[in-house]
Amino acid sequence: MNIGIVCYPTFGGSGVVATELGMALANKGHEVHFITYNQPVRLDFISYNLHFHEVVMEEYPLFQYQPYELALSSKMVEIAEKHQLEVLHVHYAIPHAYAAYMAKKMLQEKGINIKVVTTLHGTDITLVGSHPTYKTAVEFSINHSDEVTSVSNSLKEDTLRLFNIKKDIKVVYNFIDGEKYETNEEECQRGALAKPEERILTHISNFRPVKRTQDVVKIFNEVQKAIPSKLLMVGDGPDRLKAENLVKQLGIEEKVLFLGNSNEVAKILCYSDVFLLPSQTESFGLAALEAMAAKTVVISTNTGGLPEVNIHNETGFLSDLGDVHDMAKNAIKVLKDEETLQKFKQSAKEHTKLFSLEEVLPEYEKIYKACF
Numbered sequence: 001m002n003i004g005i006v007c008y009p010t011f012g013g014s015g016v017v018a019t020e021l022g023m024a025l026a027n028k029g030h031e032v033h034f035i036t037y038n039q040p041v042r043l044d045f046i047s048y049n050l051h052f053h054e055v056v057m058e059e060y061p062l063f064q065y066q067p068y069e070l071a072l073s074s075k076m077v078e079i080a081e082k083h084q085l086e087v088l089h090v091h092y093a094i095p096h097a098y099a100a101y102m103a104k105k106m107l108q109e110k111g112i113n114i115k116v117v118t119t120l121h122g123t124d125i126t127l128v129g130s131h132p133t134y135k136t137a138v139e140f141s142i143n144h145s146d147e148v149t150s151v152s153n154s155l156k157e158d159t160l161r162l163f164n165i166k167k168d169i170k171v172v173y174n175f176i177d178g179e180k181y182e183t184n185e186e187e188c189q190r191g192a193l194a195k196p197e198e199r200i201l202t203h204i205s206n207f208r209p210v211k212r213t214q215d216v217v218k219i220f221n222e223v224q225k226a227i228p229s230k231l232l233m234v235g236d237g238p239d240r241l242k243a244e245n246l247v248k249q250l251g252i253e254e255k256v257l258f259l260g261n262s263n264e265v266a267k268i269l270c271y272s273d274v275f276l277l278p279s280q281t282e283s284f285g286l287a288a289l290e291a292m293a294a295k296t297v298v299i300s301t302n303t304g305g306l307p308e309v310n311i312h313n314e315t316g317f318l319s320d321l322g323d324v325h326d327m328a329k330n331a332i333k334v335l336k337d338e339e340t341l342q343k344f345k346q347s348a349k350e351h352t353k354l355f356s357l358e359e360v361l362p363e364y365e366k367i368y369k370a371c372f
Contacts, residue, residue, distance in 0.1 A: 001368060002084050003033045004076065006100065007091040009040040012206055013286040014121035017151070017174050018091040019043050024177075024361050026050035033079055035072070041263065053079050069095035069102070072089040075195070076103035080114050087368050089117045093125060094134055097141035115371035118145040120169070122283025122304070125159050125284065139163045146371045149364075152305030155283040171306075174284045175360035178352060180266050181293040188270035193257070197336045199229040202296070204265060204287045205279075207237025214239070214323050215278040217246045217256070219299070222328035224255055227335050231256045234268055269294035273341060274331050282323060285309045289355055292316075292348035297341065299331050309355075315348040 003025060007018035009314040019042040022032045031049045034040060039052050044054060055075045057068060069229045076099065078326060088103065090096035097118040107114050118141065123140070142148055142165055156169045194200050201220055205211040213233070220231040233243065233256060240258065247256045262268060269275070275291035277300040282288070284305040288298045292309075298316030300306050311319045317330035334344050353359075 002086050003080060003368065004035055004088045005032045005039065005091070006035050006072070006076070006088065006096045009034075009036045009038040009043075010206075013174065013284065014091045014119075015040055015235040016042050016060050016286060017121075018089075018119075018358075020177065021089075021361070021364065023050065024357055025364075028361070028365075031083070033076055033083055033085065037068070044263075051083075069099040071101040072096070073099040076100065077106045077110075080107055080112065085114055087115045087117060087125055087371060089119065089364075089368075091119045092121055093118065093138045093141060097145060097186070098137050101141050102146050115368075116144075117147045117149065117314050117367060117371065118142060119149045119151070119172075120155055120159055120283075121151055122155060125155060125162065125283075125300040135163070139165070143167055143171065147367050149367060151284040152308050154305040154308065156249055158283075164312075170363075172360060172363045172367070173355055174287055174289065175355050176286075176293050176352060177357045181269065181290070181295075186363045188267075190271050193232070193271055194230045195228070197228050199223075199227055199273045200232060200271050201229055201268070201274045201276055202232040202234065202268065202291070203276045203329065204234040204268070204291075205221070205237070207235050207240045207243070211237075211239070212278045212279045212280055212322075214246050215322070215327075216276045217243050217252075218324045219241075219276055219278065219328045219331065220256070221250050221252060222325065223335070224252060225330050226332050229255070229335070232268060232272065233258045234260070234262055234265070236261050265290060266294060269296055271343075272296045273345075274299055274337060275316075276327070276331070277306070278319075278321075278327060279303065279306075280322070282306050288316075289352060293352045295345040295349045297334050297344040297348060299327050311347075311351060314344075315351045316344065319326045 005022045008015045019040040026032045026049050034052045037055045086102050090100045100116045146297040148167045148169045151174050203216040275296045275298045281304040298310045298334045299323050303316035
């Protein structure tokens with residue numbers, strides 16, 4: 001099939017999943033065209049059947065805010081015509097699903113019947129999409145998609161609660177390529193970051209308020225008082241400075257490393273014993289799944305789709321939102337005993353097989369075919 005994929009080209013979960021999906025589809029022989037304003041960060045190669053088309057924004061003094069959705073829908077039409085696209089798979093409702101609807105109508109005027117698959121990822125529904133300014137357009141875009149998917153049952157329930165949805169929403173979990181997280185002891189040189197007796201805790205996110213990065217620091221502060229340990233903070237965003245300031249206030253600068261954005265997530269996770277994710281909400285928890293694939297125990301909140309990924313007292317532990325003490329207690333419990341730690345690590349790795357590329361990719365292929 002000829003498939004167009006529209007996503008945000010950033011380190012966020014929706015962009016990562018969309019990119020990995022496109023590369024996997026290309027490996028299976030489909031022709032895949034990414035349409036977005038930058039090359040996706042995880043798109044590490046271009047091949048004869050894997051392409052990137054940049055949406056260029058022209059500066060017009062007339063507009064206070066440049067209308068990206070107009071440029072995007074026009075680019076979709078151009079690429080669909082030129083490369084005979086059959087399906088547009090858009091990730092994130094705003095503005096992608098709305099732009100895809102406009103592209104679909106423009107193409108119909110040209111006698112081209114392209115299908116639109118919309119995947120809902122989280123904040124496009126729970127935070128942005130439900131805002132009164134956007135709600136009507138998001139609801140309309142979802143209902144006029146040919147197929148709609150959600151990355152978790154929790155997000156599907158939120159969508160049906162917040163909007164008047166007439167389309168059937170299929171749950172297709174996010175996935176990972178487990179082979180990327182396969183490392184041996186020799187390859188994983190923990191000594192570069194920590195002493196042999198130290199445990200390593202990690203947090204990876206976009207440092208937005210919803211990720212509660214200050215809670216990460218508070219949890220680690222309690223852990224490091226009980227167990228020699230280091231904290232790796234990976235990513236960047238608006239709350240990074242707050243987290244850095246809290247580290248200074250607590251006097252633990254020598255034990256916390258801020259590594260910024262990174263394409264070497266698998267390498268960083270191979271160093272890690274525990275992954276901290278005290279988020280206010282997670283529609284799925286892709287970062288947690290990646291950590292589990294690297295044999296890292298997850299300490300998280302029990303919000304959103306996280307209980308569908310992180311199984312309490314098996315792959316890690318779930319705590320109530322904001323309960324920093326309980327999360328620290330659970331981390332200490334699993335870190336203080338090597339046998340317990342290894343048991344949880346192995347369970348985490350085993351659980352990720354349910355979210356393998358081999359399991360999920362055929363589901364999307366089936367959905368594309370269902371459009372026709």
